[in-house]
Amino acid sequence: MANLFSYRIDNHGDNVRPDAIQQARKKFRAGEITTEERQQAEDDAILEFISFQRHLTLSCLSDGNFRDGDYRSAVLQSVAGFSRVPDAMDASGLGTWTVDGPLKQRKPIATDAARFLLDHTGFPVKVKLPSAAHIAAHTYTDGAERAYPGAAAVGDAVAEMLRDELELLFEIGVKFVQFDNPDYFTYLSGGEVGEMSFDEALSIDAAVVAGIERDEDQKVALTIGWDDDLSGDLDVRRAEQLFASDYDKYTFPFHTDAIVARNIPTLVPDDKQIGIGIVDAFDPELEDIDTVMARLDIALEQHDFDRIGLLPNRGFQPIHYRDAPLSIAQQRKKLEHVETFATMVWGNEA
Template sequence: MADDFKFRIDHHGSLVRPTGLMEARRRGKAGAIDEEEMRAAEQEAVTQAVWAQKKLYYTVTTDGDFPRDDIRSSVFDAVEGFRETDGADAYGRPRWVAESELKVRRPLVADWVSYIREHPWTVPKVNLPSPAWLAAQTFDPGGPWKSVRELGEEIARIIRDEIQLAIDRGARLVQINDFAYARHLSPGRTPYLSLDDCIALDSAAVEGLNKPEDVRVGLCPTHSAKGEVDTEAAARVFAEVPVDRWVLPFCKGTEGEMDLLRAVPADRDACLGVVSPRTAELEDIDAIVARMDAAAEVKDIDDLAVSPSEGFSDQAGRAVLSEDEQRRKLVHVETVARMCWGNEL
């Protein structure tokens, strides 16, 4: 499925928040600055991130998730009906529940696509939580929905409308994140919801989009494939969810990573996460290239892309790496891309 829109140097979207932005967010929550001042601080930080990505020759540009607390906040900040609780999930993120009718108050991410497009020679990318993953996290039996599936169908409509709006505003790569699949892809783990529900809800969010030829929609199903992979489940997911690209882990050199890649259909792209944002040490470049050579035996190199294996800061203020260490990792990805494709990026 080789085409002219490779987006070969990619990243998951979330970047390390600058110290100045984190201080502005702290002051904003304390009421020390107003919404206009907070927006100005976010715009300045996003502008700097845009130029940093352009200097690295990345083929897509994101807002770094700078306007958000975590990767779910695009929905929670813009849609009425969700409530933050006192608890936290296994990753330290605040727990939210869907407790009343969902009402979209403003665009989830599309306004920032418009802002990025104000900068010359940018190709905006957005990332959004999947309806299946979000519904599994926020369903409350005491709420107005009879099941996780019913809640997910409503969220899917919201996500689909936002994807279309982002595309209309100029986004050219959309990434959906559904980590509920990780429990289906690793045998023995208890799923959040059925595989049928995951596939149906995520498919509903991407089917029937009015998509120009140069737009791609991808989905990240897991950040890790250290052990055994349920290859039947992987083959079914990758074939049935109608996205263009599967965003997969590929930085550990495990057989599970290769099993995931083997399950990607011939008519879909794969973006391989060749460096880890969880350690400052740079991966051995020869080892990465050797893994890419192995990947090219499984899938046409023209249908591959490279990226870090996950976001650098999926939660604001909780990044493992510094901004300088992040930059070195991003440069490392760009170097790998040059070694794989030369200047044909």
């Protein structure tokens, strides 16, 4: 049986959306169906996804973030003061949002979606959210100066909302909450992101979890990157500061030799858990078992294997309005591949 305290077989989140959801959203934007009809399509797809996950040996279940437009949407679309820049996208196709006024939460960020999931499964439930510092670093522009003096002030405002949401998620019975901030790979190589410094980002993200009460089987994780590029030398001081924050688990990609050479796992304290992104969620080819096991052996030499969990290196479709790199069938094979590696490490206890 899966170890429910370490969540050793995990699904990063942001799974490939079924066509039924994509078509429902297209019809909703065209005014052809109501909000209730779009939500029903989402509900049906999530229930089917729950059934799919039960055939795997995942330690916890998610809704695939099927209700979101991209991995940041739970926050951006729940908080007044953020606005989408028409037709503006970055190189990856991610829509551009900015702060255009004081931030005020206008609806639950994740608890309503979590309640639906809790009502329809007896398995531990996972919720995935963007980190406060990541949102602030990528939405603060010159126009935001009217409402906030800097990106850090935006981050502080978002952090307060996310902290309240985290407390409520744990209160209603969610077992695992993951915050994503892929900017930390830039920070850990000595760089900065936009108007947000490393010290500011760490202070903001740490404030979300500092002192949060939770049961032994309730965990909160921080994703510190998705890709394997960490340009420049690893800033050990920054890494040690990051891993000293009050998160239970840190997740990072481990699907190529590049990140292994950085020895990042050695810097994670012994009282923390580690999520290793062992398969590439954007490449349909299945990883060579011997190569991955050799890489895993390095991590297992550094840490007690009961502290380690395995998962894909990132979400399969973090931008749901862009085509997914993998099909649903290919996604399933990747998740089954994660299970294969977990079985090779833990045997029947995986």
